[in-house]
Each structure stands twice: as structure tokens, then as C-alpha cells.
Amino acid sequence: AQSVSQHNHHVILSEAASLELGCNYSYGGTVNLFWYVQYPGQHLQLLLKYFSGDPLVKGIKGFEAEFIKSKFSFNLRKPSVQWSDTAEYFCAVTGYGNNRLAFGKGNQVVVIP
């Protein structure tokens, strides 16, 4: 079964700072990878996803993630954060075709104005 590790559960940074959240997964086969975002009091929304092709994936709101197969990683980045990026971010992985998502424990990101 697949599993996901996210580091640095709590991240505090100032507006305009760069953000990088690490995600490492464990799975022996082809994977589909996701980053979800949960704004305060809201449900999970898809930020970006990787299925195949270009390993650098661009998502909404200026976020991007890079799939590095050799490192089993799918790190999320944003060059310059805004206060509105305050949220919890979850990395998730599923094996090709099996439809069962495994979530990491999440990163709570607080952006200070």
C-alpha cells in the first residue's frame, strides 16, 4: 500500500517569502500525485496533480510541484506567498488505477502580512 510523508507540519512565513513543502511517497509502481489545499473552515480543493508527462506541474494560484521519480518526491513550491495562502496543504498519492488516495499528515502554513 502507498504512504506519504510530509515534513515540517507547521510553517510560518512572511508575505513575499518563498514556500517549499516537501512530500515523499512510498509505492512500488506507477503513481498519481496530488496536492490539496484546505483554507480555514473550508473543504479540500485540488491545487495541482501529476499523472504523466512533464514532471514540473503548474497549478492554481501560482503553485507548482516537481515530480522527481528517483527521489520519490513531489515537492510543492510558490515563489512569493500571500496572506491568502494561509491554509493546510496535503500531499496525496494513489497507485495507477487503484483509486485509493493515501494522504500525508498535512502542512499548516501561516502567512504573516
Next chain:
Amino acid sequence: DADVTQTPRNRITKTGKRIMLECSQTKGHDRMYWYRQDPGLGLRLIYYSFDVKDINKGEISDGYSVSRQAQAKFSLSLESAIPNQTALYFCATSETGGEYNEQFFGPGTRLTVL
């Protein structure tokens, strides 16, 4: 016009009570899921259903049961609620098979068991 809806949105109940959380979707997806979210633990899968006649346990199914009444409806029951079932519960849906495993989430139900 939300695609995945959950009722109730908030519920406070007492230990030992039977509780049902409901999920409906208008996305036409065959696959539906129930997760619980606890602070610092992420989302954990309780049950999932790939079609009306298919029900599968997830990683934390003890103390829960589900019913798939129709393609669009998937209910989660707590037969006898206990305080450690206090959590945020999410329903999700996805398309059938293929490589596209994106799941779409409902707004969540916040359950408190006293």
C-alpha cells in the same frame, strides 16, 4: 449548486447515540469515499464504494458502517458514538477506473461526541 453535499454540516451528540452522516453527489461518479480528518493526522479512509453493490473497508472502519442507497448517495453511520470519533468527516467522489484518480470532496461534517 455544489457537486458534493454533506448533511448535517455540524452535529453534537452524546456517547452511545446512533448517528448518520449523509453524502449526495451530482457529478455522476460511481466511486464514493468517507474520510475522517483529525488534527496532525491528515485524512484517513473509513469506507469506500466503487458502485452501488460494492462496499469496502478502509484503514479505520471499526465503529463505522456505510450504506450506498443509490449511485448518488453514500451514508456513514456510527452505531454507538464514542468521544474519540469526534472529528471532521469528508465525503469524496471519483470517476470509475482509468488513470484519472482525482477525488472531489464535500464541505465536511464536524461531529462532536460528548
